[in-house]
Every structure is written in structure tokens, then in C-alpha cells.
Amino acid sequence: MPPNRRTSLVVLSGIGAILAGVLLFDVYEDWQVQGTTLTSTVVENALPFVLLLGTFYLIRRLYRGAYDDAFVGTVTMWTAAGALTIGGLVAWVVGIQVLQNEIKPVIIVLQTAVVGTAAGLLVGQRTASVQQEQERTRREKERFRALFENDPSGIASLRRHGDRLVVESANPSFASLFGSTEGKALEAALPQLAAEAVAAFREHTTERERFTTETTLRTEDGTKHFVIELVPFGAEEVAEPQSYVIFQDVTEIRETKAELERTVEQLERSNEQLQQFAYVASHDLQEPLRMVSSYVDLLASEYEDELDDEADEYIEFAVDGAQRMQAMIDDLLQYSRVHTQGEDFAETDPTAVLERVLRDLELLIEEQSATVTHGDLPAVVADENQLGQLFQNLLSNAIEHAGDADDPPTVHVDGEERTDTVVFSVTDDGPGIPEDQQERMFELFEQSSRDDEGTGIGLAVCRRIVDRHEGDIWIESAAGEGTTFHIALPTRAPQQSTSSGRIE
């Protein structure tokens, strides 16, 4: 209770006590001095009594609700009681002297009231604190009991008794796991617990040290895996140290974890196999392809005069097919190299990277009469070569598809720093990409309607690079309104991707 409220309570109680003192003195005077009968005196003073009681009732009402009921009740009650009893008693004893010595009654009344109030208040407050403390203890106990009774972990309290640890009490979870154990020695209660564990529990209970262990135990519900925690408690230097043992069932967590580890392992393995497959396929496919295209060439050049136009056309188709396959294989190789031949991540200046890429694309930019501009590009943590590849793929894509003969393409590259990431954007003023095609464009060998030359791997490589950087890539576009590719890359180093199974 805040001090000002407490003071007002005391003052109000004091006023009540003064009224009580006055009243009592009055009753006494009427009865003793004026010689009226006790009954008529009481009857005459009944109204002030009722008023007094009303005052105390009001005080209680006033403070109840805002503060601890028990405390207010106790203080007012004891203050009132103190004022009435002690004040009355003193008034009675001193009153006689007053009559004999002719001391002013008012002073006596005040004196008695003050003494009564002080005494009442003292006793009242003390009693109230004790009550409050008891209440607090009771609630804490209740809280603890609720925790103990309802905790899903099996909890038992142990007490060292001679050479043994005895189970003093166990919560329902513990009982449902191990049956009735209370009052038994630990080794008898949990015979399936290893002797070393029992010894360790005893040791740590005595030494008052926390102790954690893991073990698999047979329980009423089958075999389970537990993390067991031993928590000593109670006063130091006692003959029979105590502790809690908490059995936390981690069977499910462990199974999930093992499952997760297995899945990750499988995933890593299949990923590795996939990379190896892509690499081997692209490498070993080159050999026979070279044979096909070389010998078709040879056929064309050595039998030039003996073949007719139709045969030439066949040869052309064969050569074209071989060349396209070659391009796809090269792309596949590039795609598979994103992970196997990635460099370490480092702080990278995108402006320098972009300028290098623009120099490489000079020919294309000139051919298409394209205009490429860029804003400020904040630094990122990236594989510099792969960042260049990202810019190159997106830029060449934009330049090739955004313009036509009458309207040369305009492409703008920009960067925006956000929390922990930088979002780069490559915006063109081309025909745009319909929404239903956008997601598909990042797939391997997916040829969009706007792509008629490439093999459709550029964006798949982009996504793979972005994935390796733990970033994100997405398209913002609507038909007829140009296209923006966004790339979000972290400004802090992501976890380095493991390039295990590096085959090149």
C-alpha cells in the first residue's frame, strides 16, 4: 500500500478512535458522575455508537477493492478495537482522577484517544503484515503445487537419508511414468536407473550442485529417453540435503531430430549426386556430340558434289540439332557449376561489377542501340563473379527483349538498402511478362514466349546463384508496362554453402 494512502487510513482510523474516546468518556461521565443508570446511559449514547461503527464501516468500504482486503480489514479493526478498549480503559482509570483533580476533560479525552489509536494501529499493522505474509506464502505454495502437479515432466523430491536417497514426493507425471515411488529409496523406486546415475544424484545432492544427464529408461508407457536434471534446494549445512529430480521426456524431440538429420543427409547426398550427374552428363555428352557434328560436317564437305539439296537440308538440320544440344550442355554445365565452382563470399562493390559487365556487353548494347543507366548500388556480401553473372544474365535478357527496331530498349539498374539486405532492380521498358508466366521463367530450360534464342537457362542460373547467397529473386511486371527483376542479396555473409563433393 502506498504511504499516502496508508497515512490517510491511519488518520481516518485516528478520527474514529478520537470519536470512540469522546464517546466512552461521555458514557463514563454520565454513568459515574451524573449517576444515571448504566442502561439509560447506553440507550442515550446508542446513536453516536451507531455513527462510530458506521464510520469504521465506511473506512473499510473506502479502502476495500483498491487494496488488499485482509490488510485494510485488519488495520481498521485493530485500530478501532485498540481505540475502544485501551482508550476506554484509560479514560475510565484517568477519569476518576479528573473528577478528583479537576483536570480539563478534553485533554484527557485526547490523550486517551491518541494512546488508543497508536496502540491499536501498532497491533493492527503487525497483525496485518503477518496475515499478509501468511497469505503470500499460501499463494506461493499453491502456485508451486499447481506447477508441480501439472508439469508434464516427472518431478520427484529427494532427501538424503543416511547412504540413500529417498523419494519424498512425486508429481502425477512421475507417478504415471514410474508407478508408486513415494517413500522408497531411489534405487528401489527406479530399479532401471543405472547405479552410476543414482550415485551421481546422491553425490550432487550432498554437494548441492546441479547435475544434468541423459538416459533411456523403461517406463509404464514404454521405453523413453529422458533429460534428467537434478536441482538441490533447501538450507545449507543440513544433515539431510534435499533435491528435485526432473525427468523431461525428450523421446519425441530426439526422434524428430534424428529424422531431420537423416533427411538432411539424404538431401545432401541427392544434391551431391545431382551435381555430379549434371557435371558428368555435360562432360561425357560432349564426346559423342562432337562425333555427330564433326562427321556430319565431314560428310557435307567431302561429298559436297554428290549430294542433292535435300541431303544438304538434312545435314543442316543435323548440324543445327547438334549445335543446340551443345549450347544446352554448356548451360547445364554452367548451372551445375554455380555450387561446385562458387568462390567464397566477400564484401563486393556492385558498381565495379556492373561496369565490368557493361564493358562485356558493349557489343550487344551497340547492336540494339540500348541505353543502360544505373543509380547508387550499395555494397553486398557476395561471390563477385556470380554477382557479375547475375547482372549479365538480367541485362542481356532485358536488352534482347525490351526493344524493337523503332524503339531501342532502355534499361535501368538500381539498388536499395533494406534491413540486412540490398535489393537490386533491373528495369526495362519492354513488353512485360504476363503474371502467369513469371514463376515458370526461373525453371531450367523454360523458354518463355519472349525468349526465342537462348536455351532458357539464364534465369535458372540466376535463381541458383541467388539461392546460394540465401537471397531472393522475383519479377514485377505487367503486360505492356515493362519488367523489373528484383534481386535481394544479404549485406552480411550467409552461412557458407558447403561445396563438398567438389568435382571440378
Added chain:
Amino acid sequence: MSEREPVEILLAEDNPGDVKLTRKALEKGRLANNLHVANDGVETMQFLRGEGDYAETPRPDLVLLDLNMPRKDGREVLAEIKESDDLRRIPVIVLTSSEAEEDVIKSYEHHANAYLTKPVDFDGFIDVVGTLEKFWLQVVKLPPE
């Protein structure tokens, strides 16, 4: 080296298609040459050392070496040639379809004299062989036998 004397070239290559292509490409060149073929790494070493059937064959002026061959692959052959006091002076050109960085690095570490990737089309192949022929057999001065 006299102009009239044909150049002895050893081609270590297991794929008959490639052997034929190389032969064709060399035919298109202007230089007189004798192309010898070894079909795997073991044969290659026997040829170079004049062992077995190859006792009478000439010592090659140039070796064109494929990396992927049965029995003993080109990497081992290259290492053996360059470790041998007798053979290490013969220029070895690695001619392979592998673009793997590791193969390139390993080959030069074993003192390959050049590393060439076989182009996918025949015209490109002719170009490479022609360049090779011109550079190694006409421009470069090779050690006397």
C-alpha cells in the same frame, strides 16, 4: 630438321572417330607427317620406349595426348614421360574434350607443353590441328633427337 623429312607424330587416342578426324585434319595441313596411333596409355609408353612391337618405330617429334584412355590414362602417361630423363624433351600436347579446370591445372603441373580442347565442329577441329601443326612443327625450334 630437314624440310623434306616427314614429321613423326604420336597420337595417343582410344576413340577411332577422333583418330580419323585427326588424320583428316592433318591431311588438310601442308606438312608431311607420319601419324602413329597408340590406343591406350600402355601402348603409348611402349611406343615411346620402343618396347615390344614398337622396337622399330621412330621416336616421335610430338605427342598428341588424350586424357581419358583405358588401361593407363593420359594423366599417368604425361607424368611418366615428364619423369623420364630420356623422354621428357618430347613436346606433349594434351588434346582432350575435358574443359575441367582441374585437368588443365594438373596437366601443366605435369609439364604438358600445351593444353587444347577439341572443338565440337569439324571446321574448328581442323583449325586447331592446323594451328598446332604450324606452331609446333614450323615455328618452334624443337630439340634435336
